[in-house]
Amino acid sequence: MNPPSVSSPQIDRVYNHNPARVQGLRAWTLLAVLSAAAAALQVIESPLPRLLPWLKPGLANSLTLYALVRWTPGFCVALVVLRTLIAGLALGMLLSPANLLSLAGGLAGALAMWAGLLCGRDRLSLYGISIIGAAANNLAQLLTVQWMFASGFPLWFHLSVMLWVSIPSGMIVGHISRELLRRTA
Amino acid sequence: MMTAEESLARPLRGDLFLVLLLAVVGALLAHWNGANGTNSWQVQIVGRPEKTLVLDGLVAATYDTGGWLGTATIECDGANRWRFVRSPCPNQVCVRSGWFTSPVGVPCVPNGIIVEPRHQPAGVDGVSR
Numbered sequence: 001m002n003p004p005s006v007s008s009p010q011i012d013r014v015y016n017h018n019p020a021r022v023q024g025l026r027a028w029t030l031l032a033v034l035s036a037a038a039a040a041l042q043v044i045e046s047p048l049p050r051l052l053p054w055l056k057p058g059l060a061n062s063l064t065l066y067a068l069v070r071w072t073p074g075f076c077v078a079l080v081v082l083r084t085l086i087a088g089l090a091l092g093m094l095l096s097p098a099n100l101l102s103l104a105g106g107l108a109g110a111l112a113m114w115a116g117l118l119c120g121r122d123r124l125s126l127y128g129i130s131i132i133g134a135a136a137n138n139l140a141q142l143l144t145v146q147w148m149f150a151s152g153f154p155l156w157f158h159l160s161v162m163l164w165v166s167i168p169s170g171m172i173v174g175h176i177s178r179e180l181l182r183r184t185a
Numbered sequence: 186m187m188t189a190e191e192s193l194a195r196p197l198r199g200d201l202f203l204v205l206l207l208a209v210v211g212a213l214l215a216h217w218n219g220a221n222g223t224n225s226w227q228v229q230i231v232g233r234p235e236k237t238l239v240l241d242g243l244v245a246a247t248y249d250t251g252g253w254l255g256t257a258t259i260e261c262d263g264a265n266r267w268r269f270v271r272s273p274c275p276n277q278v279c280v281r282s283g284w285f286t287s288p289v290g291v292p293c294v295p296n297g298i299i300v301e302p303r304h305q306p307a308g309v310d311g312v313s314r
Contacts, residue, residue: 047276069190069193098294123199124197125193125195127200131203156214157215160211161211163207164207167204167207178194
Protein backbone atom coordinates (compact mmCIF):
# COMPACT_ATOMS: atom_id res chain seq x y z
CA MET A 1 0.00 0.00 0.00
CA ASN A 2 1.40 3.42 -0.91
CA PRO A 3 1.53 5.95 1.89
CA PRO A 4 -0.96 8.79 1.56
CA SER A 5 0.40 12.05 0.15
CA VAL A 6 1.73 14.58 2.59
CA SER A 7 0.58 18.12 2.02
CA SER A 8 2.45 19.97 4.73
CA PRO A 9 3.77 23.23 3.25
CA GLN A 10 6.80 23.10 5.57
CA ILE A 11 7.78 19.64 4.35
CA ASP A 12 7.15 20.65 0.75
CA ARG A 13 9.39 23.68 1.16
CA VAL A 14 12.21 21.75 2.85
CA TYR A 15 12.08 18.97 0.30
CA ASN A 16 11.62 21.29 -2.66
CA HIS A 17 8.31 19.72 -3.75
CA ASN A 18 9.99 16.38 -4.30
CA PRO A 19 7.33 13.66 -3.69
CA ALA A 20 9.88 10.82 -3.54
CA ARG A 21 11.85 12.54 -0.78
CA VAL A 22 8.67 13.37 1.12
CA GLN A 23 7.57 9.74 0.88
CA GLY A 24 11.01 8.63 2.10
CA LEU A 25 10.77 10.99 5.05
CA ARG A 26 7.35 9.64 5.87
CA ALA A 27 8.62 6.02 5.77
CA TRP A 28 11.57 6.83 8.06
CA THR A 29 9.30 8.65 10.48
CA LEU A 30 6.82 5.79 10.56
CA LEU A 31 9.66 3.31 11.06
CA ALA A 32 10.93 5.35 14.02
CA VAL A 33 7.46 5.58 15.61
CA LEU A 34 6.66 1.89 15.12
CA SER A 35 10.12 0.81 16.38
CA ALA A 36 9.70 2.90 19.52
CA ALA A 37 6.19 1.54 20.13
CA ALA A 38 7.30 -2.08 19.54
CA ALA A 39 10.34 -1.64 21.80
CA ALA A 40 8.09 -0.15 24.51
CA LEU A 41 5.80 -3.18 24.28
CA GLN A 42 8.79 -5.51 24.54
CA VAL A 43 10.14 -3.66 27.59
CA ILE A 44 6.73 -3.60 29.32
CA GLU A 45 6.27 -7.31 28.69
CA SER A 46 9.73 -8.21 29.97
CA PRO A 47 9.17 -8.14 33.77
CA LEU A 48 5.81 -9.96 33.67
CA PRO A 49 5.81 -13.33 35.47
CA ARG A 50 5.80 -16.37 33.19
CA LEU A 51 5.62 -20.14 33.33
CA LEU A 52 8.94 -20.75 31.57
CA PRO A 53 11.67 -18.16 31.00
CA TRP A 54 10.79 -17.43 27.40
CA LEU A 55 7.04 -17.87 27.45
CA LYS A 56 5.47 -14.49 26.78
CA PRO A 57 2.77 -13.25 24.41
CA GLY A 58 5.15 -11.30 22.16
CA LEU A 59 2.89 -8.27 21.81
CA ALA A 60 5.58 -6.43 19.82
CA ASN A 61 4.94 -8.91 17.01
CA SER A 62 1.56 -7.27 16.42
CA LEU A 63 3.41 -4.25 15.03
CA THR A 64 5.62 -6.54 12.96
CA LEU A 65 2.54 -8.13 11.39
CA TYR A 66 0.95 -4.71 10.91
CA ALA A 67 4.08 -3.49 9.10
CA LEU A 68 4.20 -6.64 6.99
CA VAL A 69 0.61 -6.31 5.80
CA ARG A 70 0.55 -2.54 5.39
CA TRP A 71 4.12 -1.95 4.19
CA THR A 72 6.89 -4.18 2.82
CA PRO A 73 8.97 -7.16 4.10
CA GLY A 74 12.11 -4.97 4.09
CA PHE A 75 10.36 -2.37 6.25
CA CYS A 76 9.22 -5.16 8.55
CA VAL A 77 12.74 -6.60 8.95
CA ALA A 78 14.11 -3.12 9.68
CA LEU A 79 11.39 -2.71 12.31
CA VAL A 80 12.33 -6.01 14.00
CA VAL A 81 16.05 -5.15 14.07
CA LEU A 82 15.47 -1.63 15.39
CA ARG A 83 12.98 -2.61 18.07
CA THR A 84 15.24 -5.42 19.32
CA LEU A 85 18.20 -3.07 19.57
CA ILE A 86 16.17 -0.32 21.28
CA ALA A 87 14.60 -2.78 23.74
CA GLY A 88 18.03 -4.30 24.42
CA LEU A 89 19.39 -0.83 25.12
CA ALA A 90 16.46 0.04 27.40
CA LEU A 91 16.76 -3.22 29.35
CA GLY A 92 20.55 -2.94 29.65
CA MET A 93 21.06 -6.11 27.60
CA LEU A 94 22.18 -4.75 24.24
CA LEU A 95 23.90 -7.49 22.19
CA SER A 96 23.73 -9.86 25.18
CA PRO A 97 22.71 -13.51 24.58
CA ALA A 98 19.12 -12.68 25.57
CA ASN A 99 19.08 -9.80 23.08
CA LEU A 100 20.40 -12.07 20.33
CA LEU A 101 17.69 -14.62 21.15
CA SER A 102 15.10 -11.92 20.78
CA LEU A 103 16.60 -10.82 17.46
CA ALA A 104 16.70 -14.39 16.11
CA GLY A 105 13.10 -15.01 17.17
CA GLY A 106 11.86 -11.71 15.78
CA LEU A 107 13.52 -12.20 12.40
CA ALA A 108 12.34 -15.81 12.11
CA GLY A 109 8.81 -14.77 13.07
CA ALA A 110 8.80 -11.96 10.49
CA LEU A 111 10.08 -14.24 7.72
CA ALA A 112 7.59 -16.98 8.61
CA MET A 113 4.70 -14.51 8.63
CA TRP A 114 5.84 -13.18 5.26
CA ALA A 115 5.88 -16.74 3.90
CA GLY A 116 2.45 -17.33 5.45
CA LEU A 117 1.14 -14.16 3.85
CA LEU A 118 2.44 -15.21 0.43
CA CYS A 119 1.52 -18.91 0.55
CA GLY A 120 -1.63 -18.76 2.67
CA ARG A 121 -3.58 -16.34 0.51
CA ASP A 122 -7.33 -17.08 0.84
CA ARG A 123 -6.53 -19.91 3.28
CA LEU A 124 -5.10 -18.12 6.33
CA SER A 125 -6.26 -14.95 8.05
CA LEU A 126 -4.22 -12.61 10.24
CA TYR A 127 -4.83 -15.04 13.12
CA GLY A 128 -3.29 -18.00 11.30
CA ILE A 129 -0.38 -15.96 9.98
CA SER A 130 0.26 -14.63 13.47
CA ILE A 131 0.21 -18.16 14.94
CA ILE A 132 2.78 -19.24 12.33
CA GLY A 133 4.92 -16.25 13.32
CA ALA A 134 4.64 -17.10 17.02
CA ALA A 135 5.59 -20.74 16.42
CA ALA A 136 8.56 -19.73 14.22
CA ASN A 137 9.65 -17.17 16.80
CA ASN A 138 9.63 -19.82 19.54
CA LEU A 139 11.38 -22.42 17.40
CA ALA A 140 14.13 -19.99 16.36
CA GLN A 141 14.75 -19.01 19.99
CA LEU A 142 14.99 -22.64 21.06
CA LEU A 143 17.36 -23.50 18.22
CA THR A 144 19.51 -20.50 19.12
CA VAL A 145 19.64 -21.66 22.75
CA GLN A 146 20.52 -25.14 21.53
CA TRP A 147 23.31 -23.69 19.40
CA MET A 148 24.61 -21.35 22.11
CA PHE A 149 24.21 -23.72 25.04
CA ALA A 150 24.46 -27.42 25.77
CA SER A 151 23.74 -30.12 23.24
CA GLY A 152 21.70 -32.08 25.82
CA PHE A 153 19.13 -29.32 26.20
CA PRO A 154 15.61 -30.84 26.10
CA LEU A 155 14.55 -28.95 22.98
CA TRP A 156 11.54 -31.11 22.13
CA PHE A 157 9.84 -30.76 25.47
CA HIS A 158 10.10 -26.99 25.32
CA LEU A 159 8.95 -27.04 21.71
CA SER A 160 5.79 -28.93 22.68
CA VAL A 161 4.94 -26.33 25.34
CA MET A 162 5.79 -23.48 23.01
CA LEU A 163 3.67 -24.86 20.18
CA TRP A 164 0.67 -24.84 22.51
CA VAL A 165 1.48 -21.38 23.80
CA SER A 166 1.92 -20.04 20.27
CA ILE A 167 -1.78 -20.70 19.61
CA PRO A 168 -3.27 -18.25 22.16
CA SER A 169 -0.39 -15.78 21.87
CA GLY A 170 -0.68 -15.83 18.06
CA MET A 171 -4.41 -15.20 18.30
CA ILE A 172 -3.93 -12.28 20.68
CA VAL A 173 -1.26 -10.77 18.44
CA GLY A 174 -3.39 -11.40 15.34
CA HIS A 175 -6.37 -9.67 16.93
CA ILE A 176 -4.29 -6.63 17.91
CA SER A 177 -2.90 -6.41 14.35
CA ARG A 178 -6.40 -6.67 12.93
CA GLU A 179 -7.60 -3.80 15.12
CA LEU A 180 -4.53 -1.73 14.20
CA LEU A 181 -5.18 -2.27 10.50
CA ARG A 182 -8.89 -1.54 10.87
CA ARG A 183 -8.40 1.64 12.85
CA THR A 184 -5.68 3.02 10.58
CA ALA A 185 -7.37 2.08 7.28
CA MET B 186 -15.56 -6.15 -3.19
CA MET B 187 -13.27 -6.83 -0.21
CA THR B 188 -9.73 -5.47 -0.14
CA ALA B 189 -6.79 -7.75 0.68
CA GLU B 190 -6.66 -6.37 4.24
CA GLU B 191 -10.38 -6.97 4.81
CA SER B 192 -10.11 -10.54 3.58
CA LEU B 193 -7.21 -11.13 6.00
CA ALA B 194 -9.29 -9.92 8.94
CA ARG B 195 -11.85 -12.75 8.77
CA PRO B 196 -10.86 -16.08 10.37
CA LEU B 197 -10.74 -18.87 7.77
CA ARG B 198 -10.87 -22.65 7.80
CA GLY B 199 -7.09 -22.82 7.32
CA ASP B 200 -6.65 -21.13 10.71
CA LEU B 201 -8.62 -23.87 12.43
CA PHE B 202 -6.57 -26.53 10.65
CA LEU B 203 -3.35 -24.82 11.74
CA VAL B 204 -4.50 -24.65 15.38
CA LEU B 205 -5.41 -28.34 15.38
CA LEU B 206 -2.12 -29.27 13.72
CA LEU B 207 -0.02 -27.37 16.28
CA ALA B 208 -2.05 -28.76 19.19
CA VAL B 209 -1.63 -32.35 17.95
CA VAL B 210 2.11 -31.97 17.20
CA GLY B 211 2.60 -30.33 20.62
CA ALA B 212 0.75 -33.19 22.34
CA LEU B 213 2.80 -35.81 20.50
CA LEU B 214 6.07 -34.10 21.41
CA ALA B 215 5.00 -33.81 25.07
CA HIS B 216 3.97 -37.47 25.16
CA TRP B 217 7.25 -38.53 23.58
CA ASN B 218 9.23 -36.53 26.15
CA GLY B 219 7.06 -37.54 29.09
CA ALA B 220 8.74 -40.94 29.24
CA ASN B 221 12.16 -39.39 29.70
CA GLY B 222 11.77 -38.40 33.36
CA THR B 223 14.81 -38.21 35.61
CA ASN B 224 15.63 -37.71 39.26
CA SER B 225 18.95 -36.01 38.74
CA TRP B 226 19.97 -32.80 37.09
CA GLN B 227 23.20 -31.25 35.96
CA VAL B 228 24.06 -27.58 36.17
CA GLN B 229 26.40 -26.47 33.42
CA ILE B 230 28.18 -23.17 32.91
CA VAL B 231 28.61 -22.56 29.21
CA GLY B 232 32.32 -22.63 28.32
CA ARG B 233 33.34 -23.91 31.78
CA PRO B 234 32.73 -27.68 31.80
CA GLU B 235 34.91 -28.10 34.90
CA LYS B 236 32.24 -26.25 36.93
CA THR B 237 29.45 -28.75 36.14
CA LEU B 238 27.36 -29.65 39.20
CA VAL B 239 25.09 -32.65 39.66
CA LEU B 240 21.85 -32.11 41.63
CA ASP B 241 19.99 -35.00 43.19
CA GLY B 242 16.30 -34.17 42.78
CA LEU B 243 15.34 -36.35 45.76
CA VAL B 244 17.59 -34.54 48.26
CA ALA B 245 16.60 -31.13 49.60
CA ALA B 246 19.65 -28.89 49.26
CA THR B 247 20.87 -25.51 48.06
CA TYR B 248 23.71 -25.10 45.59
CA ASP B 249 25.79 -22.06 44.65
CA THR B 250 27.33 -21.92 41.20
CA GLY B 251 29.31 -19.20 39.44
CA GLY B 252 28.00 -18.09 36.05
CA TRP B 253 29.20 -15.48 33.57
CA LEU B 254 27.80 -12.59 35.64
CA GLY B 255 28.25 -13.98 39.14
CA THR B 256 27.02 -16.56 41.63
CA ALA B 257 23.55 -18.05 41.24
CA THR B 258 21.81 -20.10 43.92
CA ILE B 259 19.73 -23.14 42.96
CA GLU B 260 17.49 -24.98 45.41
CA CYS B 261 16.15 -28.55 45.22
CA ASP B 262 13.13 -29.32 47.42
CA GLY B 263 13.69 -33.09 47.63
CA ALA B 264 10.53 -33.79 45.60
CA ASN B 265 12.35 -33.63 42.25
CA ARG B 266 11.67 -29.91 41.88
CA TRP B 267 14.22 -27.14 41.64
CA ARG B 268 14.33 -23.40 41.20
CA PHE B 269 16.66 -20.44 40.89
CA VAL B 270 16.66 -18.71 44.28
CA ARG B 271 19.11 -15.93 43.42
CA SER B 272 20.74 -14.88 40.18
CA PRO B 273 22.74 -11.81 39.15
CA CYS B 274 20.98 -11.61 35.76
CA PRO B 275 19.30 -8.27 34.99
CA ASN B 276 15.65 -9.27 34.52
CA GLN B 277 15.47 -12.12 37.08
CA VAL B 278 13.36 -14.12 34.64
CA CYS B 279 14.83 -17.40 35.91
CA VAL B 280 14.07 -16.53 39.54
CA ARG B 281 10.53 -15.39 38.79
CA SER B 282 9.81 -18.58 36.85
CA GLY B 283 9.55 -20.49 40.14
CA TRP B 284 9.79 -24.27 40.51
CA PHE B 285 10.68 -26.58 37.63
CA THR B 286 10.11 -30.32 37.38
CA SER B 287 11.13 -33.16 35.11
CA PRO B 288 11.68 -33.23 32.14
CA VAL B 289 12.19 -29.49 31.83
CA GLY B 290 15.71 -28.14 31.50
CA VAL B 291 16.04 -24.39 31.71
CA PRO B 292 18.86 -21.99 30.91
CA CYS B 293 19.53 -18.63 32.51
CA VAL B 294 20.78 -17.08 29.28
CA PRO B 295 22.38 -13.87 30.62
CA ASN B 296 24.35 -15.77 33.28
CA GLY B 297 25.30 -18.65 30.95
CA ILE B 298 23.85 -21.34 33.23
CA ILE B 299 21.81 -24.29 32.02
CA VAL B 300 20.09 -26.83 34.27
CA GLU B 301 19.13 -29.93 32.34
CA PRO B 302 17.96 -33.47 33.07
CA ARG B 303 20.81 -35.90 33.56
CA HIS B 304 20.11 -39.19 31.85
CA GLN B 305 21.97 -42.33 32.75
CA PRO B 306 23.57 -43.99 29.72
CA ALA B 307 21.46 -46.93 28.62
CA GLY B 308 22.59 -50.33 27.38
CA VAL B 309 26.21 -51.39 26.95
CA ASP B 310 28.63 -49.11 28.81
CA GLY B 311 31.90 -50.80 27.89
CA VAL B 312 33.50 -53.05 25.33
CA SER B 313 36.16 -55.69 26.07
CA ARG B 314 38.01 -58.05 23.82
